[in-house]
Amino acid sequence: MHGLGNDFVVVDAREQPVAIDAARAQAIADRHTGIGCDQLILIGPGDDTDVSMRIWNADGSEVAACGNATRCVPVFVGRDVSIRTAAGVLHAAIDGDGATVDMGQPRFGWDEIPLAYAMDTRALPLAWDELANPVAVNIGNPHVVFFVADAYAVPLEALGPDIECDPVFPERINVNIAHILATDHLVMRTWERGAGLTRACGTGACATFAAGRRLGKLAPSVRLDLPGGLLRLAEGPEGQLLMSGPATHVFTGEAAL
Incomplete structure (x- = not known):
């Protein structure tokens, strides 16, 4: 499955347990010798929710949240669901061709x-070449957001690894670059912790929206243009972030796990 080109191998462990560790996740995610994906998603039973979800990046690291993967869960299951994650309980509803x-x-x-x-997370007093003073935010996983003049003019491939692994971020960091077209429309790219450049990052979109709202730059409902397509973000009545976008089934297969 994929959400705006951010692609996943989704393993169904609701009826039988499936053992996944870092090495197995990394092997499955390898695009040359495995199946190939940005993240491996394990959907299991939930004790107090409809299902549970675990997430591994392509480098084998396990993470607490993935917005694009979360949109895929109700489409995979075929109904609206509550999802237990390491970041807490999320609620996902089928919405058109996505969720x-x-x-x-x-x-x-x-x-x-x-x-x-x-540090003041509204503007970290840090710089990496032309990128400086990002907003820091956690939306289930850690992010920094840089607002720039042109998101595609920044050499994110070169700067992303250094920022991700800077010692100031003990759990490493996801790196988002965005420029604002209007208060309700922005363009962004993401270097994902453990995955590198991806075509879309759902939590990155949420983090960028939250950062823009905190700085007073964005309206309560926005459109975000990512390399893989379009997401919509809105702020709920209690400050929660509501993310809407596509979730696409590509193929179903079998693998020895």
């Missing part, structure tokens, strides 16, 4: 990102 997900409230505390030491 709308309540991604919860963003967190901005320096120790919630987390950062190595206390």
